[in-house]
Amino acid sequence: MSEYKPLKFHVPEPTGRPGDEPDFSGVIIPEAGSVRRPSIDTHAADMKELASTMVRVLNKDGEAVGPWAEGLDDDILVQGLKNMIRVRAYDERMMTLQRQGKTSFYMKCTGEEAIAVGFRAAMQKGDMNFPTYRQQGLLLSTDYPVVDMICQILSNSRDPLKGRQLPIMYSSKEHGFFSISGNLGTQFIQAVGWAMASAIKGDTKIAAGWIGDGSTAETDFHAALVNASVYKPPVVLNIVNNQWAISSFRGIAGGDHATFAERALGYDFPALRVDGNDFLAVYAASKWAVERARRGFGPTLIEWVTYRVAPHSTSDDPSQYRPKEESSAWPLGDPILRLKNHLIKRDLWSEERQTQTEAQYNDEIRAATKEAESYGVMGSGASPKDMFDDVYEEMPPHLREQRQKLGV
Amino acid sequence: MPQMSMIEAIRDAMDVKMGQDDDVVVYGEDVGYFGGVFRCTHGLQKKYGKHRVFDSPINESGIVGTAIGMGAYGLRPCIEIQFADYIYPAYDQIVSEAARLRYRSNKDFIAPLTIRTPCGGGIFGGQTHSQSPESLFTHVAGIKTVIPSNPYDAKGLLIAAIEDNDPVIFFEPKRLYNGPFDGHHDRPASNWSKHPLGDVPEGHYTVPIGKASVFSEGSDVTILTYGTMVYVAEAAKKETGIDAEIIDLRSLMPLDVDTIVESVSKTGRCMVLHEATQTSGFGAELAAQVQERCFYNLESPVVRVCGWDTPYPHAQEWDYFPGPGRVGKELKAMMEAE
Ligand SMILES: Cc1ncc(C[n+]2csc(CCOP(=O)(O)OP(=O)(O)O)c2C)c(N)n1
Ligand SMILES: [Mg+2]
Numbered sequence: 001m002s003e004y005k006p007l008k009f010h011v012p013e014p015t016g017r018p019g020d021e022p023d024f025s026g027v028i029i030p031e032a033g034s035v036r037r038p039s040i041d042t043h044a045a046d047m048k049e050l051a052s053t054m055v056r057v058l059n060k061d062g063e064a065v066g067p068w069a070e071g072l073d074d075d076i077l078v079q080g081l082k083n084m085i086r087v088r089a090y091d092e093r094m095m096t097l098q099r100q101g102k103t104s105f106y107m108k109c110t111g112e113e114a115i116a117v118g119f120r121a122a123m124q125k126g127d128m129n130f131p132t133y134r135q136q137g138l139l140l141s142t143d144y145p146v147v148d149m150i151c152q153i154l155s156n157s158r159d160p161l162k163g164r165q166l167p168i169m170y171s172s173k174e175h176g177f178f179s180i181s182g183n184l185g186t187q188f189i190q191a192v193g194w195a196m197a198s199a200i201k202g203d204t205k206i207a208a209g210w211i212g213d214g215s216t217a218e219t220d221f222h223a224a225l226v227n228a229s230v231y232k233p234p235v236v237l238n239i240v241n242n243q244w245a246i247s248s249f250r251g252i253a254g255g256d257h258a259t260f261a262e263r264a265l266g267y268d269f270p271a272l273r274v275d276g277n278d279f280l281a282v283y284a285a286s287k288w289a290v291e292r293a294r295r296g297f298g299p300t301l302i303e304w305v306t307y308r309v310a311p312h313s314t315s316d317d318p319s320q321y322r323p324k325e326e327s328s329a330w331p332l333g334d335p336i337l338r339l340k341n342h343l344i345k346r347d348l349w350s351e352e353r354q355t356q357t358e359a360q361y362n363d364e365i366r367a368a369t370k371e372a373e374s375y376g377v378m379g380s381g382a383s384p385k386d387m388f389d390d391v392y393e394e395m396p397p398h399l400r401e402q403r404q405k406l407g408v
Numbered sequence: 409m410p411q412m413s414m415i416e417a418i419r420d421a422m423d424v425k426m427g428q429d430d431d432v433v434v435y436g437e438d439v440g441y442f443g444g445v446f447r448c449t450h451g452l453q454k455k456y457g458k459h460r461v462f463d464s465p466i467n468e469s470g471i472v473g474t475a476i477g478m479g480a481y482g483l484r485p486c487i488e489i490q491f492a493d494y495i496y497p498a499y500d501q502i503v504s505e506a507a508r509l510r511y512r513s514n515k516d517f518i519a520p521l522t523i524r525t526p527c528g529g530g531i532f533g534g535q536t537h538s539q540s541p542e543s544l545f546t547h548v549a550g551i552k553t554v555i556p557s558n559p560y561d562a563k564g565l566l567i568a569a570i571e572d573n574d575p576v577i578f579f580e581p582k583r584l585y586n587g588p589f590d591g592h593h594d595r596p597a598s599n600w601s602k603h604p605l606g607d608v609p610e611g612h613y614t615v616p617i618g619k620a621s622v623f624s625e626g627s628d629v630t631i632l633t634y635g636t637m638v639y640v641a642e643a644a645k646k647e648t649g650i651d652a653e654i655i656d657l658r659s660l661m662p663l664d665v666d667t668i669v670e671s672v673s674k675t676g677r678c679m680v681l682h683e684a685t686q687t688s689g690f691g692a693e694l695a696a697q698v699q700e701r702c703f704y705n706l707e708s709p710v711v712r713v714c715g716w717d718t719p720y721p722h723a724q725e726w727d728y729f730p731g732p733g734r735v736g737k738e739l740k741a742m743m744e745a746e
Binding site: 008009011017104105155159163164165166167169181182183184185214215217218219220245246247248252253254315320321378379381382383384386387388391398399402406408 | 469493722728
């Protein structure tokens with residue numbers, strides 16, 4: 001008889017399912033200000049613990065503390081708050097459009113606004129993001145016309161992508177926003193390639209890759225890390241760990257006990273794990289990694305710890321797979337509220353200005369939506385003719401023939 | 409007989425096989441606790457346990473690769489790729505590995521896996537939730553490719569696929585999940601509860617892989633089609649009054665050449681209809697087969713009606729989709745051709 005007991009198949013489980021009390025006791029949150037800030041040329045081996053802990057700047061009282069709090073420009077913080085308010089106003093409005101049947105689909109980033117907005121603030125013109133669908137904040141914190149964004153959501157006659165792409169899959173080279181793919185993980189490695197090109201050409205531009213916790217499971221994630229490891233290009237690789245990938249919790253991506261940031265260490269480049277709902281920490285860490293890349297010290301992997309407050313998309317119902325109260329129990333709080341409280345404490349902001357700003361952006365987005373709707377809503381604006389353009393640079397004869405057959 | 413939607417029929421097929429055979433395991437993205445984004449595996453984890461029905465990491469290559477390993481051990485994995493548009497990361501595992509394992513090992517190892525995946529458009533899913541990549545698989549020696557058009561066939565074919573010792577790609581036309589769809593997107597949707605093919609027997613039965621069905625008899629022209637397009641063909645037949653014989657191929661590889669030849673020899677005309685892009689699509693194979701075997705019976709050239717050779721657009725979905733209007737127009741033109 002065998003001396004071994006029968007093996008058991010392990011499948012990780014989240015701490016709660018519908019009907020359970022939310023349980024975040026396993027999320028270890030170090031004191032704000034307790035994590036050191038190494039110099040940007042530090043070797044991966046000399047800053048390993050930063051992949052396992054969590055960089056935090058705002059303490060419970062809303063004060064900015066510790067080494068990562070130093071040298072943060074007040075104007076950028078105020079602008080960051082405004083941009084986050086704008087992103088949230090935009091998301092709410094687009095959800096309404098979807099519910100009214102004016103577009104087919106939408107995805108919100110509620111609770112995750114600080115990450116894209118804070119990171120964008122650390123970038124320069126000419127840098128390139130390879131975003132996921134949940135990084136609308138990257139575009140909304142630039143001067144990209146919001147009307148154009150809404151036209152894309154509506155697939156109307158002014159849609160910059162001519163109705164070809166699913167709503168939210170924006171593209172703007174000029175604004176450092178690479179065309180979004182619906183296929184997960186594919187763009188993480190492309191960011192590495194863009195950064196390699198910048199180094200090959202002796203440029204000073206950097207790239208940023210974006211991926212969700214669930215999508216780190218894709219093979220392309222490994223491709224990105226190994227190429228970043230080998231060529232040390234100027235790239236920041238961002239993992240947005242919002243705890244969920246549709247119905248699968250982070251453990252199904254191998255992130256139950258190990259952190260996502262720790263993966264960089266095996267590839268010999270540094271990683272930061274950061275409180276993604278703390279705008280100051282986001283901005284400080286982004287600045288560190290962007291500067292490191294631009295100074296030629298190579299790639300950084302950043303894990304942004306946050307929570308997906310919204311449903312995955314307009315096709316999703318999270319009450320089917322996670323505790324109802326989980327988002328309100330999330331221990332890192334709301335990024336807008338936290339930054340607002342901090343700025344009020346420092347007399348850089350007030351409740352009044354908060355109310356005014358919310359109203360201002362609601363008005364802005366409402367007006368922009370109205371204008372966008374005047375160019376048509378879903379199904380009434382994009383031209384069938386546009387379907388055949390841009391498949392190739394020059395339309396081959398068979399497509400010309402097919403277009404004629406359709407009579408457009 | 410119970411009335412089932414295609415979703416329920418697919419679920420029931422897995423349920424029947426899991427009940428009969430402990431070696432059948434089911435997994436994929438969001439497949440376990442949640443039961444799949446289209447709910448095809450809903451309730452199976454509860455019934456059969458987490459060691460037989462589980463969530464997989466978002467890694468399609470890994471889903472297929474692990475299934476090949478399990479198959480080598482002796483299991484029969486029935487795995488889900490959330491959308492056919494996301495099968496490409498697994499293409500190497502399917503093409504270079506699953507498809508060739510029997511051949512290269514001289515039967516030492518086999519890959520008895522079933523890969524379920526929703527395909528086709530009609531839900532405003534844009535280019536990453538709408539594709540029909542069947543010809544990328546029929547082109548590969550060693551894989552079987554099936555695509556049911558109704559709940560009855562879906563259950564019987566899925567059971568047959570799970571029991572098959574070769575790898576089977578099982579395409580599920582997502583626009584048919586809840587009811588037959590004839591391409592008239594502006595009309596109210598119908599559901600399977602009122603359709604004879606929604607009558608699905610309980611328990612075990614199979615629909616053999618490699619057998620087409622004559623969906624609707626006719627004498628003027630043969631329409632070779634499958635999946636959603638079966639109902640589009642039916643609508644075009646009704647609307648034009650042209651007496652088309654509609655063949656639902658159900659299985660693309662192996663292909664039921666006999667049924668095709670019999671029908672085209674009778675009608676003397678042949679239309680090939682699919683939603684996938686035209687060039688190098690499966691319709692090219694069908695046209696070649698008909699030309700080789702029925703040339704002297706043909707009264708007019710074989711005509712292909714397919715998706716245009718562009719990526720699947722979002723807003724222009726109904727201009728892209730080969731609906732009953734386009735099919736009807738082509739049917740009329742064929743009947744006029746001498
Ligand atoms: C290659 C591929 N596989 C599957 C999907 C379907 N899908 C879309 S989003 C998603 C979950 C992604 O989760 P995560 O990476 O954590 O990002 P989040 O949505 O949480 O921002 C899945 C499985 C896809 N789009 N592409
Ligand atoms: Mg996630």
